[in-house]
Amino acid sequence: MLDMFFSNSLKLSLPTTTSKYKNLVEKMNSREKDLKKLGDKELKSLVKPLREKLIQEGSGNNEVQVEAFSLVREATLRVLGIRHYDVQLVGGLVLNEGQIAEMKTGEGKTIVALLPTFLNALYGKGVHVITVNEYLARRDAEYVGRVHKFLGLSVGLIQSEMDPKERKQNYQCDVVYLTNNELGFDYLRDNLAFTKNDIVQRPFFYCVVDEIDSVLIDEARTPLIISGPTKSPVDKYKKSTKLANALQKDIHYLVDEKNQNATLLEEGIEICEQALSVSDLYSAEDPWIPYLLNSIKAKELFKLNTHYILNSEKEVIIVDEFTGRTMEGRRWGDGLHQAVEAKENVPIQDEAQTLASITYQNLFLLYEKLSGMTGTAKTEEGEFEKIYNLKTITIPTHRPLKRKDFPDVIYKNQYLKWQAIARECAEIYALGRPILVGTTTIEKSELLATLLEEYGIPYRLLNAKPENAESEADIIAQAGALKSVTIATNMAGRGTDIILGGNVEYSIKAQLKKFIKKLPSANYEEFLRNETENTHLGKFLPFFKQIDEAWFKDEINIQKLEAVLNNENLDDASDNIVYEFGTLLHGIIEEQLKFQESQKIKVAELGGLHVIGTERHESRRIDNQLRGRSGRQGDKGSSRMFLSLDDRIVRLFGGENIVSMMENLGLDDDTPIQSSILNKSLDSAQKKIESYYFDARKQLFEYDEALNIQRNGIYTERKRVLEAVSLRDWIIEYGERTLYDISIATKNSDFLGDRKNLFYHSVNQITGLHYNFGLAKKEVEIEQIDIALKQSFEVLYALKELQLETIENGLMRELERSFLLQQVDKAWQEHLQKITALKDSIRWRAYGQRDPLTEYKKESYNLFVTMLIQIRHRVVYLLMRSRVFMEQR
Structure with a gap:
């Protein structure tokens, strides 16, 4: 009975790019008969000698790969009833090499990941499998994770609601399933930890990223940030919102939709200055310009039920433009979120001060070995190679692709487009074929739902609104059933196969x-x-x-x-x-x-699943992911995109050419254009957008690279502080270097009076040393005093240590650790604020014929050196000036 459902007869035929793996796959197939003869206990007993062989020879050894992959294939068949295709074995080999395997939707990427994760987990250093949402992480850990458990490995799962203790336990497992957000935030929290026991992660070893283009491309535009609250100027946000609503576009301000920016014109500046009774909106003491620009952006560029929703608590919740999911707990930075809250007249929450941050690029480059899989990576292979040093290898499909992709059709306006989509749904529904309609926003999904109701067509709706929170997996799984109509806001990373006839x-x-x-x-x-x-x-x-x-x-x-x-x-x-x-x-x-x-x-006889796209996305990959839901595993299927001249991508990137084309052809309003020239024009527009966003991500990465060296230095130092038994020598060195700093600063100062007095005063203020060098008797050189001061500092520190140890054993060691961590964290937070201000202003250097990036690297380094000096001085000052008071009872 199960053979009928899970059968997968195989015949391996590989293109040139993957032909080098053919011999390895054939060896795996030849081992299959021998493994089938073994009982479960005998099969599991092969793991230990394989682990020993792996540690001796490495995961790149061909024999080790053959043994491990053969073992996993047999275990997967016994546990899940699924046997790996030969092309899936090839995908596993590509992942084990630390590359990207491009595998079409429905080719079984989830079970492909079992192969390299098992092999690399045998090192005992921990392997991470990254997915785009918590549902998929939990599903994979509970379902395919049983194969790892069968073979004796431990499987961990990280979810947002877990406490630190649970997280630590799960990170200790051999294979850990989690999302990219949880990985990044746990990394940042670990580097804010106050004790060694608070650290939950192990050093990063090997990682497989599912939907790697979504994680390392789409989400890499903005860094991960952990922030602490600071008081929001609520009045400023409210006044700015009122002013923005009163101002008119193109008269008082300009909006750049392509770059998501707004600019106030002279007339707008004058009106705002009069209304606010200020002489300069750009004043450094009391700036208004960032609040006004954010309010204009909130008004013009950020739309309800498109970019965000309001939940039942009247909170502004961001909607992910790539997946259509809500992003609970995530907020736009630089006051934009507060501006949107003011626009919607909901409670304005506190602003955030950055405590720690990292880009996804630098986060994933921390792994010793990184790999990933997706159905759509080729369009971005240049970026993967330049930023992450990852090659993209296309894995052939198990069966030939039979889907027919019809040319796009374009209408003059939205009304005509949506009517045409509804008619197409009605015609195909009448045939009994399943239909999947992909929309770009919640608003548009609900518009189509209303139209289908008028036609009397039953449908299932999947979008980010909580009231439509029917099980996502159930909806997608049955999208291939007879007469099924499914409307989904974005389809990236949905993770559930659409099987013809239903799941x-x-x-x-x-x-x-x-x-x-x-x-x-x-x-x-x-x-x-x-x-x-x-x-x-x-x-x-x-x-x-x-x-x-x-x-x-x-x-x-x-x-x-x-x-x-x-x-x-x-x-x-x-x-x-x-x-x-x-x-x-x-x-x-x-x-x-x-x-x-x-x-x-x-x-299948009716033609399979028909996919309808209601708008071209800025990225070709997202369109390809939608189309890829049809034609799974050699199934029949088709797809068509419906566009209009006022769609964002058409309007901003090539609308004029298409309008003139329609006018030259003399077509009626109701007649759409359908041609390969149109498709090429739109493909070209998408390439331009992709190139623009690549430049933005590349710039973010280049600027963060300089900060990343500093971040790694601070985090490494912090880790040493947490792991050190005693910091006494460390603090003594800090004290000696502080004295040296004071000496150098005094010698280089322009102070015209008695430099020795200045020197002694500085020493006394920071270190607490009161030392009489007989200034009245004779001149003493500062260089000679340095040696005496260092000796005195050590004596004074020893006395301080003795005093505190008499109060409580180990108290001095705790104070050292506490003061050092506090000052490192405080200085780093201040440094991040200065770096943000530097980034905002550095671009103006280009007008002076200087490269902003080079200037940024120089100045950020100078700021970093200054920060390190301040940490030393502050720690020494706090330790030497600290007083411990015993509570009277």
């Missing part, structure tokens, strides 16, 4: 849920928690719990369910309900498998 495993799950409701327990979940022996179903409680774990926590697997059923002697059960349940489960599986197969044949 049989989700269908079975739905049937089981219906049957569960018939059980005599008032509440099924309560029944599962009931450990009482008096329950007439009590002896079957473990059986029900296994069913619950397998089916009601998204750990969906037919083979496991059948194994559970076969292990229970249901025929001899005296309880009719349990017997009925078991019999029904067998029946449901058999019936649903046959039904799904017949449905799949019907849908």
